[in-house]
Amino acid sequence: MANLKSKLRANARSFILNNRRTLITAAGSALLSGGAVYLYAAKVEARNYKLERLHVTTEPGLLSKNDPKGKHVALRILHLSDLHLSAPESHKIEFLQRITDADYDLIVFTGDIFENYTGTQYAKDLITRKPRLGAFAVLGNHDYYNYTWFNKTVGRVNRSFRHPRHKRDVTPLIHALSESGITVLRNSSRMFDAEHTCLIGIDYPGITQEELSALTAQAPEGYLILSLLHVPKRLQQLPQAGVHLAFAGHTHGGQIRIPGIGALITDSELPRREASGLVRREDTIIHVSRGLSADPKTNFRLFCPPAATIIDVEHHG
Ligand SMILES: [Fe+2]
Numbered sequence: 123m124a125n126l127k128s129k130l131r132a133n134a135r136s137f138i139l140n141n142r143r144t145l146i147t148a149a150g151s152a153l154l155s156g157g158a159v160y161l162y163a164a165k166v167e168a169r170n171y172k173l174e175r176l177h178v179t180t181e182p183g184l185l186s187k188n189d190p191k192g193k194h195v196a197l198r199i200l201h202l203s204d205l206h207l208s209a210p211e212s213h214k215i216e217f218l219q220r221i222t223d224a225d226y227d228l229i230v231f232t233g234d235i236f237e238n239y240t241g242t243q244y245a246k247d248l249i250t251r252k253p254r255l256g257a258f259a260v261l262g263n264h265d266y267y268n269y270t271w272f273n274k275t276v277g278r279v280n281r282s283f284r285h286p287r288h289k290r291d292v293t294p295l296i297h298a299l300s301e302s303g304i305t306v307l308r309n310s311s312r313m314f315d316a317e318h319t320c321l322i323g324i325d326y327p328g329i330t331q332e333e334l335s336a337l338t339a340q341a342p343e344g345y346l347i348l349s350l351l352h353v354p355k356r357l358q359q360l361p362q363a364g365v366h367l368a369f370a371g372h373t374h375g376g377q378i379r380i381p382g383i384g385a386l387i388t389d390s391e392l393p394r395r396e397a398s399g400l401v402r403r404e405d406t407i408i409h410v411s412r413g414l415s416a417d418p419k420t421n422f423r424l425f426c427p428p429a430a431t432i433i434d435v436e437h438h439g
Contacts, residue, residue: 163378163422171217171414172429180346180366180437181405193318195346195437198225200253202430203232203371204413206264206421207241214414215247221430223250227317231304232371232411233262233326233352236295237418245298255314257304260323262352262372265295269417307350311337318344318439322365324351334363344439354401354410355391361404367435368408373397375412379425398426409433 200222205214222229229249236242249257266289267273277284296306305312307323314321320341324334328351338347347365354370375398376385385397392401392410401408412429415421 159424160422163424167423167425167427168415168421169213170423170427171214172427173221173432174429175432176400176409176434178367178400178407178409178433178435180407180435193344193439195318195435195439197227197255197317197319197346197435199348199369199433199435200224200226200229200430201232201369201409201411201433202229202248202414203369203411204234204262204264204374204415205231205241205248206234206237206415206417207244208237208418209240209243211241211244215244217414217430218248219250222248225251226253226432228255228321229253229257229304230321230348230350230369231257231259232350232369233260234264234371234413235259235261235299236265238268239294242294242298245302245304248302248304252303255317255319256312258312258321258323258350259299259304259306260308260325260350260352261292261295261306262326264417265292266290266326269419271419274417274419309333309337311340313341313345317346318342319346319348319437322347322349324349326352328353328356329359331359331362334359334365338363338365346435346437346439348435353390354408357391357401357403357406357408360406360408365406366437367433368406369411370408371411371413373410373412374416374423375410375426375429377416377420377423377426381425385426 267286268290273283273286299306308325309329311320311322322337341347349360349365349368351368351370353372360368373388373390376387379385385394388394388397398410398412401410411431412426414428
């Protein structure tokens with residue numbers, strides 16, 4: 123047995139010595155290609171911002187279309203998510219200033235707007251032209267927590283370390299947004315009576331069914347009910363409360379997508395096939411944004427470019 127072991131060891135040593143040039147070349151190539159993929163993912167694709175468009179007709183639109191008394195609501199909404207603002211910023215702000223120099227009824231932000239307090243300096247640069255009905259936001263987990271590498275690595279394995287122990291004081295974040303004309307909704311609603319529309323903002327980490335249903339109950343019959351939330355979880359609450367269209371973020375579309383397979387993770391309860399795009403729960407349609415960024419420590423993307431989305435919504439109340 124000892125003879126066999128020393129023979130195997132000798133064979134392995136002579137294989138390495140005889141093929142050392144090939145092995146060094148292979149290891150070097152693997153390192154170089156890994157480095158090239160990382161550079162592309164972090165420096166090219168992570169900044170390849172897309173502006174996408176969708177048309178959504180809410181339920182029960184088809185049923186009430188023939189009702190002559192029903193109110194027809196049509197809104198153009200710009201959905202922005204996961205900006206993770208942290209100094210220095212340039213490409214992202216240039217993109218935002220370009221796409222917000224247009225006519226929208228609403229601009230909505232679905233959380234992770236700031237990575238830290240230094241990001242608040244960019245609040246004033248987020249919107250070039252004021253939307254007709256205003257700009258509204260909800261906060262996300264990165265607005266509330268200052269994540270460390272420990273949370274991002276060990277926390278993936280042991281969920282009790284997923285979030286830092288203490289929440290950040292979000293008052294300066296809310297103040298910076300409010301000064302810039304963006305209203306933060308924290309388990310509260312805004313009614314647009316001329317447009318027969320109600321907008322509800324669900325604060326991170328979530329809301330009870332009773333609270334959500336109480337908010338939607340404030341909307342008169344026939345109103346379009348919109349909702350903003352960060353983490354797409356407990357989505358069954360939305361149809362139960364009568365929400366027609368919801369906007370969510372957090373998944374970043376998976377960040378890494380493999381052709382033919384799709385997103386590897388969603389960091390949420392969503393299955394991988396629902397990592398981004400339009401998702402349905404009964405009569406509620408939810409738009410899950412790929413977002414515009416990520417925590418600067420892990421801001422790389424592959425086959426999953428960052429995106430803002432214009433959604434033209436039609437509702438027959
Ligand atoms: Fe995020």
